[in-house]
Amino acid sequence: MLNVRRLLLLAEVAERGSLTAAAEALSMTTSAASQQMSLLEREVGQPLIERLPRGVRATAAGAALAERGRAVRRELQAAEADLEAFRHVDRGVVTLGSFPTASASLLPPALTRFRRSHPQVRTVVRAGVLAQLQEMLHTGEVELSLLWDYDWNRVDDDQLILTPLLEDPTVLVVPASSPLIDSAEVPLSDLADQEWIIRAENHPVADVLRRACRQAGFEPRIAYASHDYQEAQAMVAAGLGLALAPRLALTNRRSDVRLLPLAHDKASGAAPPVRRILLAAPARRAGTPAAQAMARVLHTVARTFTDPGLGRAQLGAVRGR
Template sequence: MAEWDIRKLQILRTLRERGTVTATAEALHMTPSAVSQQLTNLSRQLGVPLLEARGRRVRLTDAARLVLTHTEPVFEQLERTEAALAAYSQGEAGEVRVGAFSTAVPALVVPAVRALRTTHPRVTVRVREAEAAEAYDLLAAGDVDLALSLAAEAPSAADPRFTQVPLLADPLDVALPPDHPLATAPALTLTDLAAEPWIFGGSGPWSDITRRACEASGFSPAQGHSASGWTAILAMVEAGMGVALIPRMAAAHRDGVVMRDLGPDGPVRHVTAAARRGGETGRAVTHVLEALRDAV
């Protein structure tokens, strides 16, 4: 019977996700030579080739993919075992590391932490702000226990590494300067603003969300200015430089900006929480998820 080494299997699994030995080494805080050596040893132990060269890169063989397919349940069970041990040894105590995108921190994570101080004071939450897509990388690498991200940035629901929990559909309102002709219109849709200059980032999730929302309404937004921070975006709207979509969760009151609801058919962004599969059963993680749902 082959000798199975969980650590080496984790390295192989990370290589599948990261694509290169260098990226794998960075994710696991190893050297590239150590990664290569561990995978060579694993290949020898299992008696099958796991990697094949493709120029300067390597790719997983069919045998390596077969191994990972059959060991995913092992990783899930190990996560469940760790969660069970934590519950057994710590009871209601524990530390949960949360990676969350910027607007989720004040809107969801902070209220959840405040509530936990009363309901479960022995649960400690450590917060790490991260871009929406980066949160999943941190989760996969084991650097956080929960990732708050956007559904648009999430891996496929069939990804065996994660359990995803929908949290909320966050409406997108449109920000207009007070003197805009449509600022006081009885009803407003995105199509009414098709000819306006739009303010949004040149790339990243918010750029994609803005473009998709406008294209779903039948037009491609003309980007008048590029900015990714809400303070800068709202300042430009106040100055009459353009209009912008703002998630309601991120909206801050500004006297010189009118926020308009786009109605029940208006665009939304979907916010999700994710844990490594099996890890969501841990008592401390469960308490944090409940507090996040309450914050919603």
């Protein structure tokens, strides 16, 4: 049987490209790390790393085995997190992952409700992008996480239990003075001659805009790349262009913009983009009582965001009619 500590060392060496850096990460001397690597190579009967003029590089066999070592490391981290969670179950700790638009909309009322019902439980929230949140679930850094996806990039992870919480429609953001606000719905194909505000740095909403416009038969002309939704709203209000955004991202709407629903595209038959807000939990670990209570609260709060009457009231309010 392979030595687990040596597998973990190999994973560090492959990631860092240096025996010295790997040894420091594992609180070992470089000499001890080198000896352990030699023992592991003897165990498997083939070279696992190549010595370079500067640092080292994993062989093909070493890279494959290092990937196994990373999986072992992940499981060990998750086991430690499990023990830590149950060690503190008497006083109650729940760790939750989230992303910015959920943290600005769905999460605050959920946290308020949870703390009111469970004042003895400490809540810790970790923020991240989609890949980071999934990794935090795998390693046990968080017990639950809010995730999102669209129909063209569904979260596909058999290590997670995914429960849809609500659907978050994409809306059109226009200046308050726009003649479009008199429309019940706006077909995207009618906006081919418009300038657009897009999210910068390959943000997922930038992909949504480009996909939706291409389905409607045109390539969007980009006037500005914003770094957050408040900045995007400001540029829309200034008349620089229009924007698309998930409705939950606009809970803090400026008074000088309006949000309009998108119509189905008649030519392609495509529906307006809608993202799913998901609650994710590790498939192979039982949730602590605190995590189970938080999950129930999140489901309850999500229902308030999907209530048909509330939705109509919100649309009326945001359209300013």
